[in-house]
Structure formats: structure tokens, C-alpha cells
Amino acid sequence: MKASLTVCVCLTTFLWAGPKPKTRTEALIFTNVNVVSVRDGTIARGMTVVIKRGRISGVAKVGFVGQGHDIQIVNADGKYMVPGLWDMHVHSAFVSPAWDEKVIYPLYIANGITGVRDMGGDPDVLENRRQRIESGDLLGPRLILAGPFLAGGKSDRQTIAVNTPEDARQAVDAVKKQGLDFVKILSNVPRDSYFAIADESAKQNVPFVGHVPYSVSVREAVTAGQKSIEHLTGVLLACSSREDELRTQELTALAKRDYLAYEKLGPQIISTYDQARARALFLQLAQSHTWQVPTLVWTEANSRIDDPDLESDPRLKYVPASVRAQWDPAKLRANTSPEELAALKTEAARDVELVKAMHSAGVRFMAGSDGPDPYVFPGFSLHDELDWLVKSGSTPLQALQSATLNPALFLGRIDKYGLVEPEHVADLVLLDANPLDDIRNAGKIFGVVANGKYYSRKDLDIMLQRVEKLASQE
Numbered sequence: 001m002k003a004s005l006t007v008c009v010c011l012t013t014f015l016w017a018g019p020k021p022k023t024r025t026e027a028l029i030f031t032n033v034n035v036v037s038v039r040d041g042t043i044a045r046g047m048t049v050v051i052k053r054g055r056i057s058g059v060a061k062v063g064f065v066g067q068g069h070d071i072q073i074v075n076a077d078g079k080y081m082v083p084g085l086w087d088m089h090v091h092s093a094f095v096s097p098a099w100d101e102k103v104i105y106p107l108y109i110a111n112g113i114t115g116v117r118d119m120g121g122d123p124d125v126l127e128n129r130r131q132r133i134e135s136g137d138l139l140g141p142r143l144i145l146a147g148p149f150l151a152g153g154k155s156d157r158q159t160i161a162v163n164t165p166e167d168a169r170q171a172v173d174a175v176k177k178q179g180l181d182f183v184k185i186l187s188n189v190p191r192d193s194y195f196a197i198a199d200e201s202a203k204q205n206v207p208f209v210g211h212v213p214y215s216v217s218v219r220e221a222v223t224a225g226q227k228s229i230e231h232l233t234g235v236l237l238a239c240s241s242r243e244d245e246l247r248t249q250e251l252t253a254l255a256k257r258d259y260l261a262y263e264k265l266g267p268q269i270i271s272t273y274d275q276a277r278a279r280a281l282f283l284q285l286a287q288s289h290t291w292q293v294p295t296l297v298w299t300e301a302n303s304r305i306d307d308p309d310l311e312s313d314p315r316l317k318y319v320p321a322s323v324r325a326q327w328d329p330a331k332l333r334a335n336t337s338p339e340e341l342a343a344l345k346t347e348a349a350r351d352v353e354l355v356k357a358m359h360s361a362g363v364r365f366m367a368g369s370d371g372p373d374p375y376v377f378p379g380f381s382l383h384d385e386l387d388w389l390v391k392s393g394s395t396p397l398q399a400l401q402s403a404t405l406n407p408a409l410f411l412g413r414i415d416k417y418g419l420v421e422p423e424h425v426a427d428l429v430l431l432d433a434n435p436l437d438d439i440r441n442a443g444k445i446f447g448v449v450a451n452g453k454y455y456s457r458k459d460l461d462i463m464l465q466r467v468e469k470l471a472s473q474e
């Protein structure tokens with residue numbers, strides 16, 4: 001999400017309370033299910049999966065599944081079960097509570113996304129939602145919160161200005177005190193503030209993630225301990241044989257607000273790509289376990305604003321009119337110079353090649369969409385991102401891991417998330433076809449278990465119809 005996007009988050013959260021989740025049964029049991037292990041891609045066929053109190057209590061090849069009053073049994077009939085998907089880069093408190101809770105969250109669940117990492121938004125609104133989702137008052141994905149944006153400039157409800165190292169330390173302290181999971185950095189953070197964030201984050205034991213600022217190199221970010229890098233920020237520049245010199249030119253252009261001069265540096269960065277430097281950087285990223293969230297679907301959406309097919313995307317029916325107005329391609333084009341659009345197209349193509357090279361060096365990836373930026377559809381676009389990851393060198397299993405196992409590893413919660421194994425939370429997706437044959441099968445959803453409650457295809461269709469109706473009424 002671009003930092004310049006100013007959005008109003010209304011305070012009427014409770015007036016707009018979103019849909020309620022189902023009530024939980026004593027036990028939820030799936031029979032005849034093919035369980036996909038995202039550890040190694042093996043499939044255990046004809047299994048029974050037992051869920052109690054929101055946790056997986058057993059995965060076994062048994063006939064007897066227990067008895068009692070309040071047991072829901074679903075014959076999965078050979079469907080494929082995978083862990084609930086995570087979208088590791090979203091903004092879910094951005095437009096208004098009506099849109100966020102009634103539209104965005106159901107779209108995630110309907111697409112099998114049972115967890116999201118929110119990468120910036122009003123922390124009070126988000127913390128309130130996190131609690132309501134966990135307690136069963138609100139239907140939505142599990143929320144991991146990066147809290148407010150830390151950025152240069154001015155503070156607002158969702159941004160903490162970090163113009164000095166002192167600001168930076170106080171911002172990390174505030175994030176920690178609020179119980180948020182990460183510190184999120186934007187591109188315009190000054191260099192000394194960045195290193196103060198890194199230092200304070202280490203002291204306070206709260207990881208920092210986000211963009212690599214213009215003023216910092218990716219190598220420095222890795223050494224400083226940045227845990228995830230979004231949108232491949234700074235990676236291509238760090239592969240240039242003229243990295244330092246081009247960074248200085250970038251910073252000069254940005255300081256003068258000379259965006260044309262800034263864009264013109266793009267081709268130079270690409271033409272000075274140095275294989276050996278790139279290889280060394282990627283090995284460093286791999287060895288340091290610095291996670292990449294390339295959001296290829298977002299970069300591609302930004303580069304496609306001249307595509308005449310945009311306005312006929314069938315998923316637009318889920319986008320409220322007020323948001324569609326912001327997505328008007330003519331408006332987006334008016335805000336983008338031809339040079340900028342050309343640069344975005346080059347960047348989108350280059351990013352795919354970059355991810356291929358990084359992937360072959362063993363760099364770790366997580367799937368993230370950056371919805372709901374224009375033409376990044378909450379829920380749906382994560383499936384496009386998985387497809388992009390396959391086009392960028394991942395196997396279907398690796399792409400699936402980027403939305404299941406890898407987020408769990410990244411969060412340090414492989415004991416709880418990302419696997420269909422006992423003791424793990426019952427966030428699951430049932431698929432009509434094997435996602436390891438074709439990653440697009442991850443979008444063929446038969447049913448979803450969110451926080452231990454089962455939503456059949458029929459339930460999900462009703463959810464989608466409701467969103468469509470709301471979007472059309474708005």
C-alpha cells in the first residue's frame with residue numbers, strides 16, 4: 001500500500017458490526033478426506049480428521065469417530081484438505097468498518113484465507129477486531145498485527161512519524177506496549193531513525209518488517225535484523241554494480257520531489273545488474289532467513305492500469321461503489337505519468353525474473369497480496385499471487401507452503417499454525433482437486449474451517465452473495 005494513500009477510518013465500528021461466525025459444535029469430524037502434508041507434499045488418503053474446541057484433536061485412518069449429541073460429521077468424499085491459507089500482506093482497516101468487516105473479512109474466509117498479517121492500519125480498530133474474531137463475535141481471519149505505519153513526515157491515526165532516532169525509539173515502545181506483533185516500516189524512514197528502530201526492536205524483542213527505506217541498503221537491513229522485506233524493496237538496487245552511487249542519485253531526486261529523475265534511474269539499475277553481487281546477496285538473504293513477501297500480484301495490478309479488461313473483472317461486483325470510484329482506471333491513469341507506467345511495467349516483469357533467481361538461491365518467500373489496493377481483490381488475489389509464485393519458479397507445493405507452513409515458521413508458531421496435524425488450530429480448507437497437481441486448484445474450495453467452525457460451499461456462496469448485495473447497495 002502506497003504511503004500516500006490517505007484513507008478515513010470511521011469510528012462507527014460497532015454500528016457496522018460484520019457477520020457473526022457459526023456456533024461451534026462439540027466435535028467436528030471429517031471422514032474420507034485426503035490430507036495434504038505441506039511439510040513434504042505427501043498425501044494421506046481416506047483419513048478421518050477430528051476437531052474439538054477449535055483444535056485438531058486427531059488425524060487418523062479410523063472408522064470409529066465417537067458419538068454424542070453435538071457432533072457434526074462431514075463426509076469429505078475424497079476432497080483434499082490443506083491448512084487454512086495466510087495472506088501475509090493486507091490492510092484490513094483501510095476504508096470503513098462497513099467495508100472492512102462486512103465485505104473484506106467474508107471475502108477472505110470465502111477464499112480459504114483464515115489468517116492475515118495486517119501490514120498497517122489503525123491499531124485500536126484492529127486490536128478490537130482481533131479480539132472479536134478470536135472470541136467468536138465477528139467472522140474473519142486470524143489477525144497478526146503490524147500496527148501503525150512508521151514513516152517520515154506526519155503522524156495520524158494509522159501512522160507514527162519517526163523523523164528522529166528519538167521518535168523511532170518511542171514508536172517501537174508504543175507498538176510493544178500495545179501488544180502488537182510487529183513494527184512496520186515505510187520507505188521514507190530516515191536512515192538514523194531506521195537504525196534506531198532496529199536497535200530498539202532488538203531491545204524490546206519485537207520484530208520489525210516492511211519496506212527497506214530508500215536510505216538503507218538491503219545488506220544493511222539484513223544485518224540490522226529486518227525480518228521480512230515487502231515488495232522486494234531495494235533488492236534490485238542491491239544487485240547493481242553501481243548501488244551506492246545510484247542510491248545517492250535516488251535520494252537526491254526524491255528530496256527534490258523530482259519523480260521523473262527518480263523513474264529515469266530504473267533502467268540504469270536494471271542495466272547494471274551484477275550476477276555475482278546478486279548471487280551473494282541472495283545467499284545472504286537465504287542464510288539470514290530474511291523473508292520476502294514479493295506481492296507480485298500488487299506490482300502487476302499497478303502496471304496494468306491501461307488494460308481495457310480491468311473494468312470487466314467479474315470480482316468487481318464485490319467491491320463497494322465508493323471503493324470502485326477510487327479504482328477508476330481513468331483516474332489511476334491520470335495520476336500516473338506515461339514514464340511512470342512504463343517503469344511499472346518493466347518493474348513487474350523484472351520482479352518475476354528476480355524472484356526466480358532468488359528462489360533458486362534458496363531465499364524464503366511468503367504469499368501476500370497487499371489488498372485492497374486497486375485491483376487487488378481481498379481473498380481472490382492471494383490465489384493469483386500463488387499462481388505468480390509458480391510462474392516465478394516455485395513448485396505448487398512451495399507456493400502452497402508460502403501461504404501455510406512458511407507463515408507459521410515466520411511467526412515462530414509451527415506448533416499452532418500451518419499444518420493439518422494434532423494440536424494445531426482448526427483453520428482448514430477442503431479442495432475439490434489436488435493443489436499439488438495445479439496450484440489453481442487451491443481456489444476450488446469445497447469448504448472452509450475457520451477457528452473450528454465449518455462453512456460449506458453453500459455457506460460460502462451465501463457469504464459471497466451477501467457481500468455482492470452490500471457492495472451494490474452502497
Ligand SMILES: [Zn+2]
Nearest residue numbers: 001089119370
Ligand atoms: Zn501494503
